[in-house]
Amino acid sequence: MSNQDLSAWLGKTEQAVDDLGSGQIKRVAATFGAQPIMPGAPLPALWHWCFFQDPVAESGLGADGHPARGGFLPPADNRNRMWAGSRVEFFQSLLAGIEASRLSTLTHIEEKVGRSGQLLFVTVRHEFFQNGHLCIREEQDIVYREASAPNLAPGNAVPAAQWNESVSPTAVLLFRYSAITFNAHRIHYDVPYVVDVEGYPEKVVHGPLIATLNLHAFLRAHPTAQLRTFSFRGVRPLIAPQLFEVGGTLVESNHAHLWASNEGGIAQVADLIFD
Template identity: 55%
Template sequence: MNQPDPAAWIGRGETMADALDVTAVGRVTATLGGPALNIGDPLPPLWQWAFFISAVPIDSVGPDGHPARGGFLPPAGDDRNRMWAGGRVQFNTPLRVGVPAERRSTVIDVKEKTGRTGSLMFVTVRHEYGQDGAIAISEEQDIVYRQPSPPRLAGTEPAPAAAWRETMHPTPVLLFRYSAVTFNGHRIHYDHPYVTQQEGYPGLVVHGPMIATMMVAAFRRAHPDGKLSSLSYRGLRPLVAPTPFDVAGRMVEPGVAELWAEQDGTLAHQAHLRFTA
């Protein structure tokens, strides 16, 4: 039987509604930290990833814990490992807690490439988050499906000198709770036998979206008056729990900050953030 053409998924869309319930927001706050939020308060940047969730039935979940392939996202072969590679976010206005909102998602690109570890399939999804009839946030997410291969764990690019820095401690409980609030079933984040025996990592893998959220949160604590405009981010290599890592950053020009996550002096994740004072 012929495998469906993944490019046929370009243009496929779905819409998810969410009430941004204050109780659900409280669970994210308990996981990531910060003051309690009430109805009408702005949702912190990138917390939209804990909402607008398509809760597929358990019998529709694949062996890696993700929804079985070939639904909204294209088929990529059952032997490939899925990772969140990076993305781009445009911040128009914050989503507000307790106000009904909607996310419209569209597959906009599917590309097959060859890298050092074999064949890679990149899928780009556009999300638009609307509230009160306006687009509050628009973003593109890059998802990569790679053939099984030993993960690249060592960094090669030295981290620059930081103007601000915070140390993160990715405990197994933190990873489990972030998986829970984002309804992320990917077993590499909480299932130690699976991640070590099936995907070849030495331990649980820290979520890429959580790392991006932590990088932006550290910027906001260092620059509380900055209004975010846009963010581009990408993962260079995985971070494995429970080894601590730093989220840090520096200004590269007025209104532009370079953010990163580093471990043992080398880069693991990078981002560029534009903002206004």
């Protein structure tokens, strides 16, 4: 499908509203082993990914578990979908228990040829508002690739870290993150589908879950940091239940490089600016 065929999707918008309620907050906190936050308290960084879902009936899902394409997102039939990365700007915290909205705009579509075949890159801008203020702006990169063997080659060597934490991606953790994000993508829980259809050896760890664990490891090491911008990009998949690590290093007093890795090397890289 050509860029010309997809031009009608550019500029499309979609809006979602969420009350950031205590029930969902308790579920998110339990997933991350954190204490629930009280109404009016700041929502921890990147927890916004666990809200603002637009539930879709099973009849409206594609074979991979994602919502069928051709609505807000353009059609990309017979391709595997990946959340490749995001660039997030933090202006002020979303507050628990207070209604907020998300305005999503499709800003970029581009077809490229990569080592695995045709790749369709789609960028969606998400803007999160509460009490009339822009709180978070995010650009999310989605990649649709032709069905082909996933990249399981070793990654780059892991640099020396100034802080790091070990993560055990259990089946329960992956299930719970899929549940709190209402994400039915089958690569995270359906082993026969994972192996027989998409070609991974086992369940795949969610990219945004890795990014969230990575950023919160940084915040535990730097509890007074005020986040300004955070970006992450997937390099290679992390496969459950193999242990992996999240960590990073300061390159300046207000600038950090973060990464996630396992014994095969770097799997996700991230960049953070903070005060």
